[in-house]
Amino acid sequence: MRWDETDRDRLADAYELRFKGEGSPLSAALFGAYLMALLGIIYGTITMHYVFTQWPQVLHWMRANAVLTVVLVVVAILVAALAAYRVGKTRGPALPEPGHIEMVVVTDLPRGLTLRDSWRGSQLLVITTCFGLGVAVPAGMTMAGTDPWVIAIGVVLSLVGGVLIVQSWLRGQVSEHGPIRGLHTLPMLESLPAGALLTQSLMSESVSSSLVSGDTRRARQQAFTLHLRRKPEQIKVAGRYLSVIWADIIGILRAGWSSLGWVIVEVAAVVAVSLQTVVGAKSPLVLPLLFLLVHLSASGLTRGLQSHGMSAGEQSIFGLTWRTQTLLHLLPLSILQLVVALATGFVSGLVPEAAVLRAVGLVLAMAGGQLFYAHKGPPPPSMMGSAPGRGMGLAWTVHPAIGVILVALASHLGDGPALLAGAVLCLLGLSRAQSRFAPARLKESFMEKANKEKEERQEAKKKR
Numbered sequence: 001m002r003w004d005e006t007d008r009d010r011l012a013d014a015y016e017l018r019f020k021g022e023g024s025p026l027s028a029a030l031f032g033a034y035l036m037a038l039l040g041i042i043y044g045t046i047t048m049h050y051v052f053t054q055w056p057q058v059l060h061w062m063r064a065n066a067v068l069t070v071v072l073v074v075v076a077i078l079v080a081a082l083a084a085y086r087v088g089k090t091r092g093p094a095l096p097e098p099g100h101i102e103m104v105v106v107t108d109l110p111r112g113l114t115l116r117d118s119w120r121g122s123q124l125l126v127i128t129t130c131f132g133l134g135v136a137v138p139a140g141m142t143m144a145g146t147d148p149w150v151i152a153i154g155v156v157l158s159l160v161g162g163v164l165i166v167q168s169w170l171r172g173q174v175s176e177h178g179p180i181r182g183l184h185t186l187p188m189l190e191s192l193p194a195g196a197l198l199t200q201s202l203m204s205e206s207v208s209s210s211l212v213s214g215d216t217r218r219a220r221q222q223a224f225t226l227h228l229r230r231k232p233e234q235i236k237v238a239g240r241y242l243s244v245i246w247a248d249i250i251g252i253l254r255a256g257w258s259s260l261g262w263v264i265v266e267v268a269a270v271v272a273v274s275l276q277t278v279v280g281a282k283s284p285l286v287l288p289l290l291f292l293l294v295h296l297s298a299s300g301l302t303r304g305l306q307s308h309g310m311s312a313g314e315q316s317i318f319g320l321t322w323r324t325q326t327l328l329h330l331l332p333l334s335i336l337q338l339v340v341a342l343a344t345g346f347v348s349g350l351v352p353e354a355a356v357l358r359a360v361g362l363v364l365a366m367a368g369g370q371l372f373y374a375h376k377g378p379p380p381p382s383m384m385g386s387a388p389g390r391g392m393g394l395a396w397t398v399h400p401a402i403g404v405i406l407v408a409l410a411s412h413l414g415d416g417p418a419l420l421a422g423a424v425l426c427l428l429g430l431s432r433a434q435s436r437f438a439p440a441r442l443k444e445s446f447m448e449k450a451n452k453e454k455e456e457r458q459e460a461k462k463k464r
Contacts, residue, residue, distance in 0.1 A: 007113055014104045029121025033128040040132015041139075048140025054283045059144055070153070077161035081168040088172020091204050093122030094189055095173075098201045105194050112189040115197075119170070119189060126169070127162035134158020173200075240320055244328040248304035262300035269293040270337050270362070274344035279358060284412055291408035292401055294362070295369045298333060302370050305329035309374035309433070326433055330367050338363050357415040364422035365407040371429025372400035403428070 052059045062069045094115045096105065105114045138146075138154035170188060171180040178191020252259045272278060273290040281287070299306075308322075308329055320328075341362050345355030376399075403425050410421035 007109055011104070011109060011113060014107075014109075017103075026117050026121050026124075029124050033124045036125065036129045037132050040129060041135050044132060044136025045139040045143070048137050049143040050140075050283075050285075052140055052144035056144070059141060059146065062141070063146065070157070073157055073161075077157070077164060080161070081164045084165045084169035085172035085175075088169045089175065091200055092173025092192075093126075093166060093169045094119040094192060095122075095197060095201050095204065098198060098205060101194060101198045101201055105197060110190070111192065111194075112186045115189045115192065119185065122169070123166050126166040127159065130158040130162030130165065131155070132158075134161070241324075241328060244304070244320070244325060245332060248329060248332060251303055252301060259301065262297050265297040266294065266301060266333075266336070267340055269297055270340045271344045273362065274341040274348070274350075274355075274358065276345070276348040276350045279345075279350065279354070279411075284409060287408040287411055288405045291362075291365065291404050291411075294337075294366060295373075295401055295404045298337075298366050298370055299373055301333050302329065302374065305370060306374045322433065323430070326371070326430075330370065333370075334363050334367055337366060354415045357419045358411070361407070361411065361415075361418040361420075361422035364419070364426040365404055368407075368422070368425030368427070368429035369400050369404040371426070371433050372403060375429075375433045375435075376400060 096115065096118045100114075100118075105111065107114075134154040134157055135151065138150040141150055142148050167185075170185060174180050174188040174191055177193060177196060178188060180188060269290055273287065273294060278286055278290065305326065308325055338359055341359035342355060345359060346352065350358070407418075407421040407425050411418035
């Protein structure tokens with residue numbers, strides 16, 4: 001379908017009213033593509049060169065198994081395309097801002113024309129990102145001594161992968177509204193209803209606002225629907241302490257495949273971070289990345305702790321103090337991390353003393369990171385009221401992960417510093433939790449005092 005000049009002129013007039021001559025819907029996408037290309041090609045090439053020079057055995061393996069390496073890249077592209085298809089059901093690539101949808105998309109202009117720039121912007125971002133990655137990895141290999149022809153293979157795979165991923169992303173968005181067969185995207189764009197587009201766009205804006213304000217839990221709840229695999233069941237009472245632990249375990253089991261995925265990633269990350277070769281690695285990049293992966297996967301398994309952090313100011317149904325209940329929520333995951341870390345350290349050849357110190361330090365660091373995450377709360381108003389408010393909001397969002405990364409950097413200094421840094425982060429996390437529950441305890445003390453005075457007055461009246 002070709003659009004006539006009248007439609008194009010009407011769209012240009014709408015853009016003029018909407019943006020008041022300052023940019024267009026493609027402006028943000030062009031700037032984002034520029035950044036992705038800059039970071040991917042320049043900094044990515046330098047990073048990959050560093051990786052291949054620090055671990056030449058990886059480069060030697062890729063040389064000796066060139067066909068298998070290409071196959072693994074193709075599999076990774078297919079997995080990314082499948083993930084993009086799933087993401088498209090929640091947030092698609094052809095998605096303008098809510099104001100554009102309400103002002104332009106809902107008019108009688110052709111739907112494909114009104115969504116064209118948004119779709120082109122998403123294509124540009126995805127393909128540019130894949131292209132930067134496809135250049136950076138083989139360029140780093142070439143700088144480390146590999147033949148330059150690998151760059152051509154990387155470019156081809158990145159372009160094909162980028163097109164496949166963005167097309168799968170669009171098909172995920174259209175899957176519930178129209179046909180997804182064929183290579184032509186215009187019929188798919190025409191089939192997208194304005195109501196569904198507005199719902200996705202508003203949700204996207206809400207998630208972005210939550211991230212800027214530092215509320216990552218709310219952003220995750222909005223972006224990902226939690227599907228419970230088991231029917232609600234009554235938790236068996238096993239005493240105050242065991243009931244808290246059992247409730248957390250039941251909650252993890254009800255989440256089904258989601259919890260299984262988090263457990264697999266968590267165990268794999270703990271195994272990797274506890275290996276002798278990783279502990280003794282000279283590069284300062286390995287441990288921070290693995291510590292970060294352990295922290296992020298742990299956040300998917302501590303929903304009980306997160307709910308407890310959100311309940312500050314409410315009475316505990318078990319009559320436990322906040323400190324006791326916090327430790328009980330952390331106990332199952334901490335035991336899992338400790339057992340896996342100790343077993344991996346002993347099997348991989350670490351000295352028993354070093355394995356114990358590293359494992360305990362890891363557990364303490366992850367407990368501190370989860371305490372910071374669960375009791376993070378909204379950023380201080382003074383921080384958001386400053387000039388770089390969005391940047392400060394982002395810094396507040398990631399500050400629990402920054403603490404974990406600092407512990408990982410300290411672990412390079414030795415086994416003792418690893419344990420000490422983990423203990424410090426854990427104590428700071430407990431201090432943060434205490435500060436969140438302090439107003440609640442003060443309120444409870446006032447209520448207890450008021451109730452006691454009321455009872456004394458009633459007893460005095462009876463004596464009269």
